[in-house]
Amino acid sequence: MYSIGDIANIMGINTSAIRFYDRNGLLPFVQRDKAGRRKFKPEDLNFIEVIDCLKKSGVPVKDIAQFISLCMQGDQTLQERYDYLDDEEEKLSRKIEKMQTQLEFLQYKKWYYKTAIKEGTEDIHFLPNSRMIDPQTRNEFEEKRKATADIHELTDL
């Protein structure tokens, strides 16, 4: 059996966060000893693992509570649980894709500044007599990206 402190260590969070999760329906399975202290069973680690994953995936506590509630209702909710996870998988996939797009933009901007530093001024990227970036600049970088095996060769100083 694990104490709240043990679980906090396992999850790498504060005990107060665990109590917050409990208050919000994430831990209906937790038992108490006769002094009222929370006691987590070894099998509860299955729940902890899922909660930890969903938290790290950015799922709101309220939504996770719904999934846990399904789990407490036994085998009759297996399909609903599958559907829930299917949905979250889809959302997380899209999220990762969007993050990847932002990462690529950051890499472009690193190259933008790397080349500006080399010339001592950002002006090299602007259209004549303006501070608008030449629309060709991004294309130029993306061509170089395609031609370069390791992106950091292009972006790192």
Add this chain to the structure above:
Amino acid sequence: MYSIGDIANIMGINTSAIRFYDRNGLLPFVQRDKAGRRKFKPEDLNFIEVIDCLKKSGVPVKDIAQFISLCMQGDQTLQERYDYLDDEEEKLSRKIEKMQTQLEFLQYKKWYYKTAIKEGTEDIHFLPNSRMIDPQTRNEFEEKRKATADIHELTDL
């Protein structure tokens, strides 16, 4: 010149969010017409693009404001701006990697429920006389993952 409403449309957010960003130092470059209305110059879209990217990357408003502040100081901060973006690129990379790990766990759990549904009970994954998941179960899935070209063949119903 763009109005606050134009920019809100471009970013896909509410005008009140733009005003919030302005209050918090993200838009020091914005000008006003004689009625006091915000007027964004075409070149300001460069800033908007960066702000949008950093926001989508999960960077706090306060941190973005620091970067924008560097931008306002001219070419003397080119190196600092590069360093800032280098740092954010690194953070975002790690974030994406962690998300990927969570995605893989969700896929495992989908397979876990898919197989449970087939048998009509979650019990098939438990050790005898317990509700602890057989430690071999995850390994079994990961072997199948390696042997399968498209993960959804394995996880989808």
Add this chain to the structure above:
DNA sequence: ATACGACTTAAACTAATGTTTAAGTCAAGA
């Protein structure tokens, strides 16, 4: 026996990120 550390609660507090409300200004079209 008692002190310490880990636990309990309810309630107040914090921080981040906006949204909503109320009251007012202004330009343009009917």
Add this chain to the structure above:
DNA sequence: TCTTGACTTAAACATTAGTTTAAGTCGTAT
């Protein structure tokens, strides 16, 4: 001219996700 829609502000409100505080209860090691 008058109305409408888009803008302005400050301030209040909302939500999420906790943390902190205050007061109290245990079990154990000295």
